[in-house]
Amino acid sequence: MNAPKRLRLGETVGIVSTSSPATPEAVDNMKRYFEKRGYSVKVGPNALAKFGFLAGTDRQRADDFNLMLHDSDVRMIVTSMGGAGAVHLLPLIDYGAIASDPKIVTGLSNPAIVLNAISQVAGVPTFHGPNGVEFGTGPLTRFCEENFWPMVSEDLSIPYTFPVGDGMRILRESGVVEGRLFGGHQRSIQPLIGTRYEPDWRDSILFIEEINDELYRIDAMLAHFRLAGVFDSINGLIVGSPAESYEVDVETLEDIVLRNCEGYDFPIVANVPVGHTDDKITVPIGCRVRLNTNKPSFELLESPTR
Numbered sequence: 001m002n003a004p005k006r007l008r009l010g011e012t013v014g015i016v017s018t019s020s021p022a023t024p025e026a027v028d029n030m031k032r033y034f035e036k037r038g039y040s041v042k043v044g045p046n047a048l049a050k051f052g053f054l055a056g057t058d059r060q061r062a063d064d065f066n067l068m069l070h071d072s073d074v075r076m077i078v079t080s081m082g083g084a085g086a087v088h089l090l091p092l093i094d095y096g097a098i099a100s101d102p103k104i105v106t107g108l109s110n111p112a113i114v115l116n117a118i119s120q121v122a123g124v125p126t127f128h129g130p131n132g133v134e135f136g137t138g139p140l141t142r143f144c145e146e147n148f149w150p151m152v153s154e155d156l157s158i159p160y161t162f163p164v165g166d167g168m169r170i171l172r173e174s175g176v177v178e179g180r181l182f183g184g185h186q187r188s189i190q191p192l193i194g195t196r197y198e199p200d201w202r203d204s205i206l207f208i209e210e211i212n213d214e215l216y217r218i219d220a221m222l223a224h225f226r227l228a229g230v231f232d233s234i235n236g237l238i239v240g241s242p243a244e245s246y247e248v249d250v251e252t253l254e255d256i257v258l259r260n261c262e263g264y265d266f267p268i269v270a271n272v273p274v275g276h277t278d279d280k281i282t283v284p285i286g287c288r289v290r291l292n293t294n295k296p297s298f299e300l301l302e303s304p305t306r
Contacts, residue, residue, distance in 0.1 A: 002123050004102035005074070006305040007153045009038040009182075014068035014219050015132060016044040017055035017074045019110040019156040020083020024132065026077035028081060029136030033077075042074060054085040058263040061085075062092035062117040068184065071099040075104060076152065080132035082109025085263055087191045089114055095122040104152050104305070107131055109276065112184025118161050118290060119182070119286030125304040128154060128184055128274065129282030152283040159290065160300040162281050167241070172252055173293040174267035177235040178301065183207035183274065186221050201233035204292075205289050209240025209275025215247075215256060222260035236291045237268045238298070243276035256261045 007013075013034045015027060027048060031041045044064030050155030056064075070075045079086075090113070098105070099122040106127040107115060115126035129148045136142045147163060150156060181191060182199040186208040192198045210218055225231060239257055246253055254270055261268060269291065272279050283289075284304035291298055 001103050001125050001302070002099060003125055003304055003306045004104045006022060006111040006155070007076050008221045011038065012040040012042055012073045012165050014042045014044065014074040014077045015047055016061070016064045016068055016072065016077060016109070017049070017080045018061055018065065018077070018086040018089055018114055019055060019201055020053060020081050020085065021055045022047060022049045022080040024210070026137050029080065030080065030132050033136035038139060039296055040069065042068070044068065047080060050169060053083070055081065058088040058092060061091050065089060066094045066097065069094055069103065071259070071306065072101065077103055077105045078132040079107035079111040079114070079136065081100055082111065084110055086110045086113050086188070090117050090195070090197050093117070094155035098122045098124050099292045105154070109185045110188045112188045113192060114187055115285050116182055116184065116199055120197060120199045120241045123286070125284040125286045127282055127304070128285055132223070132240055133228055139278045141278050143162070147280070148282045151284065154265070156300065156303055158301065158303055160281070160302065162298045164272050164298050168296055168298070169270045170293050171258055171268040171270050172261070176290065176292045177205070177267055178288060179203045179205040179235040181205050181283060181285055181287055183238070183285070184209065184217070186210050187213060190221055190224065190294065193224065193230070201230050203237065205236045205291055206230065206234045207272070207274055211243040215251070215253060218253065219256045219260065222257065226260055231264055234266060236266050236292065238260065238272050239270040239273070240275035241271045241273050241277045269293065269296065272298065298304065
């Protein structure tokens, strides 16, 4: 992977809206947060735009994103909100620009589709961590901060062990596996399947997480991943900690995962703090990781920055 340079104090953070509209208060809070930490901030001209349920037209949102990609001063791009609509940016992003000048791009939820597309097409690691609105407006827990900033600004000791704690549950034990990490909010990344932006799942580790969805819809999405051949290719599956309590009838969320993965022997772990939970780790999409179901542990095998 063509890793971006580590973010240094005094460098510039760019704020863009790729999905649903952001409020002026939220953007102002993000700006103040990063400035307080010692960074300069540039806000996309269309960051507060609205177009129906979207944060501006496709072109407005893509123009802001590409503006940050072409600005040599901007070293980290933060997506302001989740929501919907980032899929429309995929054919409009200048992947050549970020491939030639790799930058840190970070987000969560709906922007996860952009993160995976960039890592696949441009070969640049992206960072699945707090969404922009969490910086300044919250909730941004100490755990979340302590696991975000080292990932984008420090020379990590490799292998680096993600602090998943004792809560990680082994749903299916299958030794130790390695692979490139892809994934995110399942409903948001599902449209990648069958497109040129779909990750190369061969020998990868897939992580999925969800919020505000019904179990029957999660079941259908998992079935789609299976039918599309994703489960034929991956080396392991990570299920994020539930960000909400699901009403259990016959099956739990973990039961549904196991049922859709029947016939495969890759390891499956659950309750890993990636996604919409307040306490979350930041993980670099596109980088090699190791999943050990013997210990258990989750490790990063290559530096996401340089």
